[in-house]
Amino acid sequence: MMDASNGSANFEEINSFFDSAPSLKDGEAIKRKVEEFLEGRANRVVCVTSGGTTVPLEQRCVRYIDNFSSGHRGAASTEYFLKAGYAVVFLYRRGTCQPYCRSLPDDPLLECFEVTNGSNVTVNPIHAKTVEGAIIDNHLAVTRGTLLKLPFTTIFEYLQILQLIALSMRSLGPSALFYLAAAVSDFYVPWESMTVHKIQSSSGPLDMRLAQVPKMLSVLRKDWAPLAFCISFKLETDTKILVDKANMALKKYNMDMVVANELLTRKEEVIVVTKGGNVIVQRDKTESGADVEDPLIKLIVDTHSSYITSKQIV
Ligand code: PAZ
Secondary structure, eight states: OOOOOOSOOOHHHHHHHHHHSOOOTTHHHHHHHHHHHHTTOOSOEEEEEESBOBEESBSSOSOEEOOOOOSHHHHHHHHHHHHTTOEEEEEEETTSOOTTOTTSOSSHHHHHEEEETTTEEEEOGGGHHHHHHHHHHHHHHHHTTOEEEEEEOBHHHHHHHHHHHHHHHGGGGGGEEEEEOSBOOSEEOOGGGSBSSOOOGGGOSOOOOOEEOOOOHHHIIIIIOTTSEEEEEEEESOHHHHHHHHHHHHHHTTOSEEEEEEGGGTTTEEEEEETTEEEEEEOOTTSTTOOTHHHHHHHHHHHHHHHHHHHHHO
8 A cells, every 4th residue: 555666757647636636625724724834934844744544435434445554753753853943744644643642641531630639630640741741842832833733534635735735835945844754545546436425235245446646756846845855755564675665766756865664663773765875773772762763853854954055055
């Protein structure tokens, strides 16, 4: 479902994807939010995409195809980008991991709080520090106006909102950064050929042909935000092909960086692939709780700084 190195931009396919997609609910409101968020901003802005897209099988969707992505990478990276002074547009899959909530238990409401003295709700002392940290950090990002969160569920919503964000960020030139960590479906059912009502099991085994999702990386690079610094991700389960596939994506889509990761070790290590060579980035295993996103975002921030400088000199 998630290989991203397939074919060069087919603009006809891309147009037809957008023309036939169901119209984006609240599209105007989302556009306004993005524009208001970006208004007057000259400094660095990153669009972090996070979590996996779904592929509906019915227009009145009961069933859909999904993928494994937890959104941890996107949420953690957002925190480090904010710490580094970026404003972040966080385009995330509904229900996946959120910035500053990574260390909370699975059911924060029920596990972090308790009822004391009859009806007072208090924080369970075991979780007090984590809850306090999460609330303060999130509050800071929101009050400073540096974090805009936009949810998606389907592949249609994801690509429509990404296009809208990219077109709005275009004016930021090289200060704009795209960090595309979402696991984006490679195959989908085009809306017009999708059955309206719930597929009936009484009709026997399901035989379904999926179309390929057109690759949007080239159009992002060429049309939507040509001066932006673009980072895509490449996930594989076979390490033997990982770096080659990342290199192919780097060239084919003219990315500035491709972050290659393997499913089982993705929280330990990533390989940053650039035209200038590859760098292995690992989490600091000597420090408990250290994650790979910390050194990864440091490297990206430095590389983005050099990129901005190089564009200013030219
Ligand atoms: O969301 P998560 O933290 O569970 O995993 C992150 C990831 C593996 C989805 C991301 O690092 C990635 O590789 N995204 C692109 C996947 C792909 O379409 O190849």
